Amino acid sequence: IIKRAFSTTTAKDAIKNVTVIGGGLMGSGIAQVAAQAGQNVTLVEINENLIQKAQSSIAVSLGRVARKLYRDSPSEGEVFVKNAQARIKGSTNPAEAVKEADLVIEAIIENIDLKHKLFKMLDEAAPAKTLFASNTSSLSIGEIASVTNRKDRFGGLHFFNPVQVMKLLEVVRIPETSEETYQAFMTWGKSIGKTCITCKDTPGFVVNRLLIPYKLEAFRMYERGDASFEDIDIAMKLGAGYPMGPFELSDYTGLDLSKDILEGWHKRFPDDPLFKPVRIVEKMVAEGKLGRKSGEGFYKYNK
Ligand code: 3HC
Secondary structure, eight states, X not given: OOOOSSOOOXXXXXXXXXXXXXXXXXXHHHHHHHHHTTOEEEEEOSSHXXXXXXXXXXXXXXXXXXXXXXXXXXXXXXXXXXXXXXXXXXXXXXXXXXXXXXXXXXXXXXXXXXXXXXXXXXHHHSOTTOEEXXXXXXXXXXXXXXXXXXXXXXXXXXOOSSTTTOOEEEEXXXXXXXXXXXXXXXXXXXXXXXXXXXEESOTTTTHHHHHHHHHHHHHHHHHTTSSOHHHHHHHHHHHXXXXXXXXXXXXXXOHHHHXXXXXXXXXXXXXXXXXXXXXXXXXXXXXXXXXXXXXXXXXXXXX
């Protein structure tokens, strides 16, 4: 038995302090669900403005959750919102923000160079016990972890949008992830109310490996002129029971994310025709039509 010279966060020590890096759609959702579960959260963004933006979207979402949980008692709902908000503090200093963390979850953009730079710095700044996770959708966890000296305390924690509503958490193990770390991830996932599944570090893990090729085929079907995008959406909702059609869903998660994922996979698997660039996605992103967040994607939205 190899005995460690330091103690790490394990499933037995409940995770109390969580640091989330990145306050976008996913990062703010992750911060929110951890705060709702009673954990102390530090949410890191690059400037005050973005912290405030994240905090106001969290406030709106907490309001929706409170209305559901405390339908008959609005005053209790208000307390719930206030308490959760009080547990989230913002920071623009990632090195400082990980000093007390039991768990760090990275939810920045899908760019391997940026993730490497960030994790190298965090690895030096965080205590040895701190567990690291990435919420990457499509990059390799092993490759992200490779720049750290804590591969045994590293894994993937992959959430789904909207984080506050979707019940699944994919827990991704790399070969180096220790059993202790894996168990701590599973226990933490449960503590924030998610159902966890275990995945290997394969492209797209489980959900995106199936969902992205489906969306790509929908884009190509539309490009071929086989059907309108509105009709394809109707078809998948009424014919297959999906809550959103593929175009609605792409607008919801963001066309820029679809493009980033596709480009990453095309680079990794250049010969696979499934991951060839899709013209319509490239054109829309170039025009700034990113989906709901920009006010227009396939559909138009009130900003
Ligand atoms: N915060 C809090 N609550 C929210 C919320 C949010 N951001 N968004 C929705 N809700 C709540 C609503 O308040 C509502 O609560 P109620 O049941 O008490 O009324 C409930 O969720 C349902 O919402 P709506 O009535 O507004 O609308 P829908 O019934 O259409 O549900 C949806 C919305 C949950 C988004 C549903 O359309 C859905 O499941 N869509 C598919 C989402 C999906 O596939 N996500 C995965 C994308 S892939 C991914 O994320 C991977 C990543 O790597 C990209």
